[in-house]
Amino acid sequence: MSARAHSRFAARRRARLAAVVAGAVAMGGCGVWPWSSSKPKLPELPPVAAPAAVAVAWSLSLPGAGVGFQPAFAGDSLWVAARDGTVARIDPDSGRAVWRIDAGKPLQAGAGSDGSIVVVAARDGSLIAFDRDGKPKWRTPTGAELVTVPSVGLGLVLARSSDNRVAAFDAETGKRRWTFQRQSPPLVLRQTAMIAMDATAAYVGLPGGRLVSLALDSGALRWEVAVAVPRGSNEIERIADVTGSPLLSGREVCAATFQGRVGCFDSATGRAAWARDVSSPAGFDLDRELLVVPDERGDVHAFARGGASSWRQDKLRRRELSAPLLTPRLVLVGDGAGLVHALRRDDGAIAGRVATDGSAIVAAPVAAGRVAVVQTAAGGLFALRLE
Numbered sequence: 001m002s003a004r005a006h007s008r009f010a011a012r013r014r015a016r017l018a019a020v021v022a023g024a025v026a027m028g029g030c031g032v033w034p035w036s037s038s039k040p041k042l043p044e045l046p047p048v049a050a051p052a053a054v055a056v057a058w059s060l061s062l063p064g065a066g067v068g069f070q071p072a073f074a075g076d077s078l079w080v081a082a083r084d085g086t087v088a089r090i091d092p093d094s095g096r097a098v099w100r101i102d103a104g105k106p107l108q109a110g111a112g113s114d115g116s117i118v119v120v121a122a123r124d125g126s127l128i129a130f131d132r133d134g135k136p137k138w139r140t141p142t143g144a145e146l147v148t149v150p151s152v153g154l155g156l157v158l159a160r161s162s163d164n165r166v167a168a169f170d171a172e173t174g175k176r177r178w179t180f181q182r183q184s185p186p187l188v189l190r191q192t193a194m195i196a197m198d199a200t201a202a203y204v205g206l207p208g209g210r211l212v213s214l215a216l217d218s219g220a221l222r223w224e225v226a227v228a229v230p231r232g233s234n235e236i237e238r239i240a241d242v243t244g245s246p247l248l249s250g251r252e253v254c255a256a257t258f259q260g261r262v263g264c265f266d267s268a269t270g271r272a273a274w275a276r277d278v279s280s281p282a283g284f285d286l287d288r289e290l291l292v293v294p295d296e297r298g299d300v301h302a303f304a305r306g307g308a309s310s311w312r313q314d315k316l317r318r319r320e321l322s323a324p325l326l327t328p329r330l331v332l333v334g335d336g337a338g339l340v341h342a343l344r345r346d347d348g349a350i351a352g353r354v355a356t357d358g359s360a361i362v363a364a365p366v367a368a369g370r371v372a373v374v375q376t377a378a379g380g381l382f383a384l385r386l387e
Helices: 001-021
Strands: 031-032 052-059 072-074 077-083 088-091 096-100 107-113 119-124 124-131 136-141 151-153 156-160 167-170 177-183 187-189 201-206 210-215 221-226 242-249 254-256 262-266 272-276 290-294 299-306 309-313 330-334 339-344 350-356 366-368 371-375 380-386
Touching: 052 350, 072 107, 088 119, 096 201, 107 290, 119 151, 119 366, 124 156, 136 156, 156 201, 187 262, 201 254, 210 254, 299 330, 339 380
Parallel strands: 031 187, 107 151
Antiparallel strands: 052 380, 072 077, 077 088, 077 107, 088 096, 107 119, 119 124, 124 136, 151 156, 156 167, 167 177, 201 210, 210 221, 242 254, 254 262, 262 272, 290 299, 299 309, 330 339, 339 350, 366 371, 371 380
16 A cells, blocks of 8 residues: 555544544543434435345333433343433333333433342432332442443342442442442543343453453452454544443353454453454344444444354445344344344345334344334334244
8 A cells, every 4th residue: 555545544544433433532531422423414225135024013202312221121021211310111012111210310321120120320320229110229329420231130230430440239238249440541432331240250341442350249350351452543543442241152251342353252261262353333242153243334244153254234334333133033233313224144134124213223122022122312112023
């Protein structure tokens, strides 16, 4: 490549990165959004090449949501929240609200549930828990802005705050059990995800491309690995944060990063199984056979669980894709115009498309029994029936 061509390439990449992080250059650990506030005109929709039956089974209107808000399916119910403080328990078969309450404070993220309690993160940095019947259970201040959806399970509630502190709270009382902290890079993506956990450990994706495994009983560090190594000539180019939630499958834990890689690691030791260079602003999904991840351009990549490339769908570029959901026959992914695209999981062909309310879908669709559910930025809850 000539010097002039290299200069043009570098300039285009810097411009693209500035758009992805909304043009903000913030220091001192401040966050920036991975989606631009100025939305260019979206490209024409690609045709449906391999039609499959995907239809809206029911819909429900809630107040505005957006980044940090994703339905949780636990027990026999859907648990949802909205920015104004609304928290609701929904029957996933009918879309009927079993109950709907006001948390009393504007919310930053939610909801996390194990089927017995539901926990939301308030904008003032407190965690608020309700029981299965919607009755208040406890409120606990954390001392900082919360930047993850609360993870609930095994008697604990886990959350990470803006000072890069991971804390565990007793699910019954809200009492703090332990704290783990790492120094944060100067510039980070402002995005919310969840902390993964199994019977012995919590797996936390951190700014700077780090993935840590913490002992669930004490918060002690079990291992730490670099999913990606920050590179570049300025703070924006060096953003390499773990995006979306780390996911467990079998004996592996996998994670994706922005401006970095997607990779899988042995959950007991942290030893790398495989990694591929993919920059993902939204996250990924996986099962025993496949890992699917959209990149920053909007290409959707599918990898076999050993790391070999299975397929790539490039017809959804610039559509601001959400993290995907893998189903037995399809891959579902939302976009910035409120559309849900269904891709065939065996070859990535576009097999269906469903419109919601026209506002962005920034969180992954969620499997909930016989339907898959998306929550839009405007607050719409849409259940999709897959024939």
